[in-house]
Amino acid sequence: MADRSKGKTKQEPARRKGETSRRKPANDPGPLGRAVRFVVLGTLGLLWRIFWRLGLVGAAVLALATGYYYTQLPAPGVLFDGRGGGSVTMLDRDGNVFAWRGEQYGGELRATEVSPHLIHAVVSAEDRRFWDHAGVDPRGLARAMLVNLRAGRIVQGGSTLTQQVAKNVFLTAERSLERKLKEVPMALALELKYDKEDILSIYLNRVYLGAGTYGFEAASQRYFGKSARLLTPAEAAMLAGLLRAPSRYAPTSDLDRAQGRASVIIRLMEEEGYLTQAQVTEALANPARLSAAAAARAGGYFADWVMETAPGFLAKDTTEDVTMATTFDPEIQRKAEAALARVFDEKVKEGSTAQAAIVVMSRDGAVRAIVGGREHAAGQFNRASQALRQTGSAFKPVVYAAALEAGWSPNDIVEDAPLTIGNWSPSNYDNRFRGPMTLTDALANSINTVAVRVSEQVGRERVAELATRMGITSPIAPGPAVALGTSEATLVDMTGVFATIANAGRSAAPYGISEIRLRGDDLPLMRGDAGSGAQVISPRSAGLLTYMMREVIEAGTGRRARLPAHEAAGKTGTTQAARDAWFIGFTADYVTGVWMGNDDNTPLTGVTGGGLPAEIWREAMTAIQDGIEPKPLDIVTPEPSSVILAEEFGRGRDTVVERVFNDVLRGLLGGGDTRSGGGGGGDFRPGRASDR
Structure with missing residues (x-):
């Protein structure tokens, strides 16, 4: 007799009346899982509530600090010249500049007045997103944090130009967490108080650029003998290159190194669309060179002597910008040195x-x-x-x-x-x-x-x-x-x-x-x-x-x-x-x-x-x-x-x-001059006297 059950699905035994199923639900983690989930979700919830409150407190503190700094900021022009002392500019007997001493400042110069190439070089080298961020660049900070973690110490700040203004004007150059925390509300306050041109103007006037120069006008006069209003792309790139390390890249110290750094910035300017290919080719083929006075570096000893002999309040201790017309003759100096x-x-x-x-x-x-x-x-x-x-x-x-x-x-x-x-x-x-x-x-x-x-x-x-x-x-x-x-x-x-x-x-x-x-x-x-x-x-x-x-x-x-x-x-x-x-x-x-x-x-x-x-x-x-x-x-x-x-x-x-x-x-x-023949005296020897 044929098996009637053949080809049919095997039936589960009938569940007795009142009997509950003992099978676990498909998504039931079990007692241990449920305990872990409870702990995790509870911790996350607690952390969320803590960080939410901390974030609220932090935002309030940031807002208060920003507001405080905002109220303390003066008109932007007041911040242009931040030197602690004055400067001495020396002119030779023909009225040409040959030496500088003290803290050189070329005078107030706004971002709208300088060569556009200088603006482009500075932004390309230091803060490409300057025109877009609100004073702090999260992407720049994240990149800096990654570099610092890899190095195991603070080697990169990730600061925007606005943050650098905050540091140069109100804070210190020391790399520390405390300073970085202060930079943020200060930078936000600067962005709220001033427009971008004002912030850039403060930066261009305050930054140190080597050889005792503060601001790009002083540096342009020092190295090229011209105003920053007239800079070429190659010259602008060389000055912007000083921002990384003024002493290392000073053209008066190592012109080749300064030109090499400038070529890097010229390429950055090209990437940002500030220079055409023709301008890049021209700038790289004809790198910036020092003015005749800067290249000669003549009269250093003479300038040192003048600073020694001049009244202190008009020389080494001056709080004013002083111009000294001197008796120095660079041609005679060159011949004496030769x-x-x-x-x-x-x-x-x-x-x-x-x-x-x-x-x-x-x-x-x-x-x-x-x-x-x-x-x-x-x-x-x-x-x-x-x-x-x-x-x-x-x-x-x-x-x-x-x-x-x-x-x-x-x-x-x-x-x-x-x-x-x-x-x-x-x-x-x-x-x-x-x-x-x-x-x-x-x-x-x-x-x-x-x-x-x-x-x-x-x-x-x-x-x-x-x-x-x-x-x-x-x-x-x-x-x-x-x-x-x-x-x-x-x-x-x-x-x-x-x-x-x-x-x-x-x-x-x-x-x-x-x-x-x-x-x-x-x-x-x-x-x-x-x-x-x-x-x-x-x-x-x-x-x-x-x-x-x-x-x-x-x-x-x-x-x-x-x-x-x-x-x-x-x-x-x-x-x-x-x-x-x-x-x-x-x-x-x-x-x-x-x-x-x-x-x-x-x-x-x-x-x-x-x-x-x-x-x-x-x-x-x-x-x-x-x-x-x-x-x-x-x-x-x-x-x-x-x-x-x-x-x-x-x-x-x-x-x-x-x-x-x-x-x-x-x-x-009668009678004439009686003279002796013979040789001369000589060296001042022990027990004897001088010379030949």
Whole structure:
């Protein structure tokens, strides 16, 4: 019999009456699942209620903080100049800017006035969504958070330009969570208070761009010598590149690096649609270059010296923007630097630590150039104005000036012989004594015993007093060795002493400022005192001393300084153990001083004042005098004299009556100039005195 159930679905057993099903629902998680769900949903609900309330509180705090900052914000123009001090802009003798000091600010400049390329470069480099966000860019913040998490520290701020304004104006540059939290309400307040152009104007005026410049107008003037209104795309990109790291990308430090950074920003400007392909090609092919003044970086040492000597309230401590018209001549500076470099390249051993300095001034004391060392960096030690060094025989013209003022003659005869004063016995470089010789020969050949004898007879106190009046501002050393240059002085002061001689005996105190004005003012605050010096020694004494110093170059220790076409006078100087070597001299146009030595005061090797310093002087003066018509020096030729200084100091000098009688007798009987032959003095060695 066939199975009737075949092909049919098997029936479930009938559920008894009152019996409930024991099968679990398909979505029933079970007791454990239900417990987990309860905990999770309860926690989420609790968190939602907590964060909802915290968010409400945070929003209220943010609103209150934003409102508070909003009420504190002044008119936007008040925030443009945020410097703590003023600035100094220096002009050369032709009125061209050559140096800047202090905190430079170019003046108020609004975003609507600057070159559009600058706006585009800044926005492309710093905040592409500037025109669209409300002060805070969530996308930028998220990106910065991701970078910081990967780095494990704060390396990127994600700040908008508005946030940077908040930081620069009201907050600090420190990267911290607290500062970032303050930036947000401040940025929102700025966006509510000002329009976008105002915010951008504050930014363009406040930001620091290296080399002491604040704001793009100052930076544009500093690096390109033009207003930010006139910037090309390449120049705008270079300035915008400074925002990342002003010192690293400063074109005055590394032009190639600055140009490389600018090329990146040019590409960003292209991506944002601010530049056409043709403009990009042009900007990349012709990168921005420094102005002539910025590229030359001339006059750094001169500018440093001016800041040292100018009144503090108008220089390093100024709270105003000051313009100084100076005596600086960039062409003379270039020639002096080239002369120094040439002699060191050709005559000084490679690796030598020797340093050198040069000062060039006009006869009235107007300083035209200062080379304070072989290289210059802002704030570097200026060996021309800050180094106090013994002067050696470069001081001897002061001794002879005192003698001439006391009535002596260059042809007076003094004994070059052994001499002892107390327990001190000066000697000459070569340990030779030449016997009777004229003062002229003694100076030309740098005879030490004669200089001491003259100083002692004239009076060392009178010599010291005259040295001060002629321009040495440092203390004069006591004792008989003062005649041999044991006193210390700066090169600037010593060059001023020689300028006094060249200036017919009128004081020629070195000065570098012609005029000082506040920016925008027509009336000067002060002027230089050119040509107003007092008569320190008589014009006759100055002329006689010039005659004697000419012989130093013509026939004495300074022969290597002789110029091919111009008459010159000067004096060599070398101090104890050749620690310092000097040559200072002048023509009818300029006075130039040269010093060589080591910064640690160790002896030079094979250098005396009549050697490398004289050669540097000749190289510099040959270039400086090029194209200037030769003029004679103001020389007074001395009358013959037969006055002889007694060997022993106690016997004194001939009386005026005796001298007149001797002069008359010499005229009647005849007689000429008695000169000694032989070589010159030399290095200031232990127990001896100065130089060749």
